Amino acid sequence: MQNLIEKAIHTHQLNKEELLLLLEDETNLDALLAAANQVRKKYVGDEIHLRGLIEFSNFCKNNCLYCGLRRDNKNLTRYRMDEENIISLAAHAKEMGLKTIVLQSGEDLHFNTERMCRIIKGIKALDLALTLSIGEKTREEYAAYKEAGADRYLIRIETTDKKLYADNNPDMSWEERAECIRNLKSLGYELGSGCLVGLPNQTLSSLADDILFFKETDCDMIGIGPFIPHPDTPLKNAKGKELNLSLKVMALTRLLLPDINIPATTAMETLAPDGQAKALNGGANVIMPNVTLTDFRKLYQLYPGKTTTGYTPDDSLKKVIDKIHALGRTVGSGYGQSPHWLKEQK
Secondary structure (H helix, E strand, C coil), X not given: CHHHHHHHHHHCCCCHHHHHHHHHCCCCHHXXXXXXXXXXXXXXXCEEEECEEEEEECCCCCCCCCCCCCCCCCCCCCCECCHHHHHHHHHHHHHCCCCXXXXXXXXXXXXXXXXXXXXXXXXXXXXXXXXXXXCCCCHHHHHHXXXXXXXXXXXXXXXXXXXXHHHHCCCCCXXXXXXXXXXXXXXXXXXXXXXXECCCCCCHHHHHHHHHHHHHCCCCEEEEEECCCCCCCCCXXXXXXXXXXXXXXXXXXXXXXXXXXXXXXXXXXXXXXXXXXXXXXXXCCEECCECCCHHHHCCCCCCCCCCCCCCCHHHHHXXXXXXXXXXXXXXXXXXXXXXXXXXXXX
């Protein structure tokens, strides 16, 4: 196993069989995290970049079996922020020292292209970098957002196993989602994707395929999230909660894509008090402090038990900065573009 890890450190190349061997081995987590941390330090440095997360609507037209925002969840109180509120939250995030905003929502048809472009322009006027995470759109819509000023787009493939995707995402198409990723890349976005780890019937083989998909599609940022069952979904009794496997997939992703950005996800912290610290010491270099207003934050329930629920935007940021300093790392001073993306622009 150590020979494979050394190969990954120096060549950033592993085939599917090699990835599977490393995923199957239950004794190598610490070695993988240490290797990924070594590669992270070499290629993206010690800075941890902060993204102010604004969860502006929990309406969603989709019915994904694993998500608390799913259309058929009648136990969820729905909300959507107005345009002025979204922009004012971004302005407050800037006052707190943040330089990047992530706008995230369910797939809410209320926010049509015209509305989204007004919001994008309002936030870009504040001299902030802007990531959108609002789901599947047409190429024309993505182009309009880009023209309005959006810099980055996050759309997780969730899984490369097409049957698993179809089983968990009714009325959706894996091919259409992959096409969204290709469209975003061709339009010049700084592209983010990622996967869920621990879905029922997911195999290590499909997780290996996920990692290779990230490399093949030339992603600039990858978010790895452990699946956490939500009590108001059809998967409420599923096992999930695979923190160590999620960390392993994240570490292997860093080894194969050395100069991308990788967030230490909130879901990891939800599963363990040191979940984000483990991720940051295992290849991650981004945290997204939640700057959504407290009353809305508790209603954005992708999964239960989110650790950021109940804190004000200022409290959330302070907790994140304290965590970074406790690890001996520094807060990123710029807009935090992916070095991989910057290299492509030259």
